[in-house]
Amino acid sequence: MTEKPPTTIAYDRVIRPRRGLVAINFQELWQYRELFWFLAWRDILLRYKQTYLGVAWAILQPFLTMVVITLIFGVLAELPSGGVPYAVMTLAGILPWYFFSNAMTESSNSLVASSRMISKIYFPRLIIPGSAVISGTLDFVVGFLMLLLIMLYYGVPLTPHLLLLPVFLLVAFLTAFAAGLWFSALNVRYRDIKYVVPFITRMGFYVSSVVFSTQWVHEKLAAKGLSQWLFVYCLNPMVGVIDGFRWCILGPQFEPYWPGFFTSLGVVLALLISGAFYFRSTEKTFADII
Amino acid sequence: MSVPIISVRNLGKSYRLGAALSHDTLRDQLTHSFKSLARAFRGGNGTGSDNPNDPQEFWALKDVSFDVFSGDVVGVVGRNGAGKSTLLKILSQITEPSTGEICIKGKMASLLEVGTGFHPELTGRENIFLNGAILGMTKAEIKKKFDEIVDFAEVEKLIDTPVKRYSGGMYVRLAFAVAAHLDPDILLVDEVLAVGDASFQNKCMTKMDNVATQQGRTVLFVSHNMAAVQRLCTKGIFIEAGRLREHGPIARVLDLYQRSFDRSETDPAQMGELKSGQARFVSWELAHSTTGCQHSCFTREECEFVITLASRIQLDDAGISFMLLNAEGDLVVSANSVINRMPRFKIPEGVHQIRVKVRLPIKAGLYQIDMRLNSLSKGQVEGCCLEPKLHVLPSGTHQAEKWQGLVTEEVQFQTSFL
Known part of the structure; x- marks a missing residue:
């Protein structure tokens, strides 16, 4: 009974203990692509179920944030806004930031929120944080339409750079996904993550040039003779994303600080790859400890 | 002979008892890492999980092979x-x-x-x-x-x-x-x-x-x-x-499989697993079965459950309760010797059989039998769900479909037009 099975037939699947680093099985992910879209579709359907205002929340949240931030930092603190109305400048930062922080939060919580599914059925676990990241896209699109209307109201012209916007949106996606991979997998074992993620989204709002422009930071640092710190500031990938958004939407005066942006891109890719490996290597224990 | 569609060889699955659970926060993990690091320096064996005789290691499956x-x-x-x-x-x-x-x-x-x-x-x-x-x-x-x-x-x-x-x-x-x-x-x-x-x-x-x-x-x-x-x-x-x-x-x-239940009933080795000061419900069956299976009965039938209890202690003032839970986990039937004003009874150390007679006018399905043993002096001594589940079958007569609810029996019912 214990002799080896005949090896003449090809088995479709061989299950045995895995050790060490585990690579991503792209072929299998492709097989499960429909489940990926179904889960994203479910999250979008569920997002505003049984709310009175429904998808209007996707407009209200960034709009009210814009109003408050404009009153405090634009009107009272008189922060400069690079020649466009302050409200438009900050909204162009609020939208990508909200997109990122929502995507990261959803993605980080996604595995624990799907614990029943994980302990009862097999599918590539990467699908869960992945589909959670894209479920906030609808909110972003709705918010972006609002931004265009507000720009129309203030008479801010559009520039051809707008065509580059998807590139920066993609960077925001990847950043959120990289964080989501690490945090969702860590969250399975260490529920500390549920305190870490809200902290990051709260602090990040203030250090990611949402309420001011990178140009302003540059001027202030230069005035204090600390210009070398600009590079460190720009290591935050969301600084590059928000600068990129402003550059695409509002004009060349918001051009990102490219050396910092490309370095942060490298950081994101490193986080993404290491996150994927960490995720794959720990996923075998998800069902046991979740 | 054809080739197997599933071939399982020497399959095993071990869990580390407690260890995985106690590392729920990073702090615990860090403390653990430092401790095992210290142990490594002292020349001990790392985390301890390499040790095949680790008492904290539990094999949920071991050496399972089949086609x-x-x-x-x-x-x-x-x-x-x-x-x-x-x-x-x-x-x-x-x-x-x-x-x-x-x-x-x-x-x-x-x-x-x-x-x-x-x-x-x-x-x-x-x-x-x-x-x-x-x-x-x-x-x-x-x-x-x-x-x-x-x-x-x-x-x-x-x-x-x-x-x-x-x-x-x-x-x-x-x-x-x-x-x-x-x-x-x-x-x-x-x-x-x-x-x-x-x-x-x-x-x-x-x-x-x-x-x-x-x-x-x-x-x-x-x-x-x-x-x-x-x-x-x-x-x-x-x-x-x-x-x-x-x-x-x-x-x-x-x-x-059926005989393994019989064996454990008469097997005094059951006592061996018990620590002193413990009692355990070991198994159950129906004394008389009309369905042909000792673990199933027809609805509304009077059943006599014979429940085997192994005890390492003597109880002078014991009471038992008997509960049935349905698949949804709802408590459907509950009987308690104390509440029913039955005298408390004496259980000496050893293996005993307890008889519970109960009529079950309940819907067909699988029911979990939850038994509790308590005593005046010691409180609850033992409580567990017995294996296997009780299978209640619909009664053979056409009356079976007459009552739709969880209870399959006529209830006192009057109606009038005002």
Whole structure:
């Protein structure tokens, strides 16, 4: 009974203990692509179920944030806004930031929120944080339409750079996904993550040039003779994303600080790859400890 | 002889008791890392998990090897905690084995519970698509079978209503219907048939029968329902305490499994596992069975349960309570010797049999028997769910369908027009 099975037939699947680093099985992910879209579709359907205002929340949240931030930092603190109305400048930062922080939060919580599914059925676990990241896209699109209307109201012209916007949106996606991979997998074992993620989204709002422009930071640092710190500031990938958004939407005066942006891109890719490996290597224990 | 469609070799799965649980915060993990680092410096062996005789290591499965051939319908039996579900979880890749190897040929689907991924806020239609996708169906497949699924579940009218507004029965019917329309080569099923009312259960069994016998599907079926296993399966696997006890024709496996209960009843070795100061309910059966099985009865029948108790202590003032819980976990029947003003009784140390006589006018289905032993001086001494579950069958007479509820008996009822 214990002799080896005949090896003449090809088995479709061989299950045995895995050790060490585990690579991503792209072929299998492709097989499960429909489940990926179904889960994203479910999250979008569920997002505003049984709310009175429904998808209007996707407009209200960034709009009210814009109003408050404009009153405090634009009107009272008189922060400069690079020649466009302050409200438009900050909204162009609020939208990508909200997109990122929502995507990261959803993605980080996604595995624990799907614990029943994980302990009862097999599918590539990467699908869960992945589909959670894209479920906030609808909110972003709705918010972006609002931004265009507000720009129309203030008479801010559009520039051809707008065509580059998807590139920066993609960077925001990847950043959120990289964080989501690490945090969702860590969250399975260490529920500390549920305190870490809200902290990051709260602090990040203030250090990611949402309420001011990178140009302003540059001027202030230069005035204090600390210009070398600009590079460190720009290591935050969301600084590059928000600068990129402003550059695409509002004009060349918001051009990102490219050396910092490309370095942060490298950081994101490193986080993404290491996150994927960490995720794959720990996923075998998800069902046991979740 | 053909080649196996599933080949399992030396399969083992170990869990570290306590260790994984106590590392829920990073701080614990860090402390642990420092401790094991310190141990490493002192020349001890790292984390301790390399030690094969680690007392904290628990093997849920060990050295399990068997083959399944195309078209086999295999019943997996064993007591609670024997490792049946762990085996299915490893086969369906939910969790990874610690040792050994499994080779599988063909498309496999697993059904460890019905309605995995169902979301209460989504409509029946949306849930069919979502659940289908989770179970591994493609969108095209679901579309093709959609009408069949809705038809099977009998939920046409509410298909666009959120399932949170469904009754429990409808919810479960819909969930099972999706699963029943899966089209894999190999199907893994874990005790999901105990759902719905008697007529739906019958429908499920017929469907399963159909899947297994007509369509030549390979099925692995974990169940405590001996009648269902006997009816559906051609082969059996009996797992005891993580080890494969028997593997072969279903009759032989079931016979051995049933006898393992008899053995443990008379086996004074049962006492060996007990620490001093403990008591345990070991097993149960019906004194007289009209159904042909010692663990099933007809509804409304007067039953005499014989429950074996092993005790390392002497109790002078014992009372017991006897409860039945249905598949949904609702307490259906509860009897308590103290509340019923029966005298407290004396239990000397040793193995004893307790008799409980009770009439059960309850709906057909599987019921968990929950027994408690208490004493005036010691409080609750023991409480556990007995194995296997009690299988209540619909009574043979046509009266069976007269009462629809959980209680299948005439209740005092008057009505008048005002």
